[in-house]
Amino acid sequence: MPETVPDTSRPARRITPKSIVIWSLVALVGATGWGVLALSRGEEISAAWLLAAALGSYAIAYRFYAKFIANRVLKVDKKRATPAERLDNGVDFHPTDRRVLFGHHFAAVAGAGPLVGPVLAAQMGYLPGTIWIVAGVIFAGAVQDMVVLFFSTRRNGRSLGQMARDEIGPFGGAAALVAVFAIMIILLAVLALVIVNALKGSPWGVFSIAMTIPIALFMGVYLRVLRPGRVTEVSVIGVALLLLAIVSGRWVAESSLADTFTLEPGTLVIWMVIYGFLASVLPVWMLLAPRDYLSTFMKVGTIVLLALGVVIAMPTMKMDAVTAFATSGQGPVFAGSMFPFVFITIACGALSGFHALVSSGTTPKMIQKETQVRLVGYGSMLTESFVAIMAVICACILEPGLYFAVNSPAGALGPTLESASEFVKGIGFSITPDQLAQMAKDVGEPSIAGKTGGAPTFALGMSEIFSAVIGGAGMKAFWYHFAIMFEALFILTTVDAGTRVGRFMLQDTLGNVWKPLRDVSWKPGVWLTSAVVVGGWGYFLWVGVHDPLGGINQLFPLFGIANQLLAAVALAVGTTLLIKSGRLKWAWVTGIPLAWDVAVTLTASWQKVFSDDPKVGFFAQRDLYQDALDAGKTELGTAKTREAMETIVTNSTVDGVLAAIFAILIVIVLADATRVCIKAIRNPGSAEIKEAEYVESKIVAPAGLWATAEEKAELAAAAAESAPEGGTPVAAGKS
């Protein structure tokens, strides 16, 4: 049934001279920012210009493009009741204030991703990353989040996988399901690898992160037994204990206990796997729920502080706008040229398929009005993009020599600070061994060379900014470990929650074959499937840590490809729905980002599978090492033993096969979606879309952050009408 609701949500609005002046000024700020970024070559510029370019562009995009999509393309209808209103059960379906839901949605989508990708992509300079983060979010990422949220809201909060099955077909649906599971495994491995790399050889870090477990257990018991539901007070206590754990980390690092907490990467992997398994089989209230409160508090708090810090400190960008690695593709952090690898490396913050799972999960069941998808879907993603811009700033205010010393694989840097310094010099940057030693001392670490994965770099940048505002150089070590803690906290939450989701999917699928597995309260089934999921990401984590070529530069492209694959599924669902509901002329809104995403992802997969360059192509890499083994060589490049060479052969094969599978999955989803779209275009009457029925909404609530004059009048009228009853309509208007 095509949507027949008249276009009611587009009141004729006069454009006032005031608004013309304001928006012209906003445009001017953004344009000036971009102008400075574009024209400055070879001189250092202030981070303020980056902020101006990004914020100006966000404002324009939100005001004009997001509004256009909401009103003209999606035709959001403020008179149509959302599932939260129709199915309100006071628990998972309930109309939630738009500002609260914005916070929920933002906290759910933004994690470590937007902090890691931009840092890695900084090896090509700050400009490619910044342009992609801003343009990508405006035309692709935020559009995807908003469109998926809207369509899921119209379908009672159905998940992306269900929508793919309903609207595209069983093939597309099954491919989407496999994609989600595979991505989950790779995602968890990469995130865990980021943490292992940040914590290796760092007694301070290991101790303070380990302390989060007893803190979370304490909070769990507090909420379960002592004072159920008092989340705010227990979070405040938890954050205070967390700060204490960070401070006491230094005491441990300087005491005789230091050796106990100085762990090898391999040991950390074993601990991570044990933790991941236990955390995912323990009751939610013990570890997951309290840790989640803690990480949300830290996340929102730190991001606000960081934004203030950047604005107050206004640091200078030391990295080049574009480095030679953008074209040569020979960068040490990840191999491959700017297209497609910048667009793969920066997923979260620009376009992240994973968000489609949240946009089609909890949020659509809580949204109060269809008109609010712009604020909640588009707005939250813009905010995450802003976080990614801050990560770019953190990485690029560091001396480039330091950046490359931290982010190059340990194998390439060699065993000593002197060899690391030589390596950095070899790639065209400079840092002395003394500077490296001093830097490590400043942040209270034994060494910072070869700490790949993005988190340590981000922490260095953040400590630079924060110590400029509060505490001076003496506080650098605290802020560094504060940043590590902040990232570790939500990565560990994701490891726990992700393992549970992976297990749930596995139980659901295997339950088709053997019924008892589907029962989520049957303990042996839970343990078995948890072990399978943990074993999956544990394998990649182990491999990543022991890879002589450096785990991050091997695995991160796979994670990026997987994430962009999910985005392709989401955008394909969106485009199919636009076409099926008779909106072919607007299909470009999701169609163009889809085409771009597919071009990027397939090019990247193609290069990862077929490239002759052993740094880029997995199979070329495999052949190189296999041939060397066959020739009886005992070392090649960073692989110093035959075992190391054999490891590379195995890893490259697995990674290459995965890259190929991801590409095939994309092609299956696209082919299936194209078939459905062509059918719908040829025979418009045949298209069946599975929307929930139309029910008139009784809730009156503003669409945007602030109520417009017209909305205020509606709110006042509604309040007068329902004065004796009170309840949601009045609360919704609280402004």
Added chain:
Amino acid sequence: MTVKSATAKIWWYVRELTGETAYERYVAHVRKDHPDAPVPSRRAFERERTDRQEADPRQGFRCC
């Protein structure tokens, strides 16, 4: 806006965001739509809430 009303608004926002108001909301919902149904204690309600998440971990999932 006075300091007092600003604080009240921030407090309202924090409590809503952390989910601390889930119980109050549920009680209001039961009283309004099912006046005859029994209202669970806060303890029982909060237990039920985490147990639900246990049964379907996709609720409240976090991204990367």
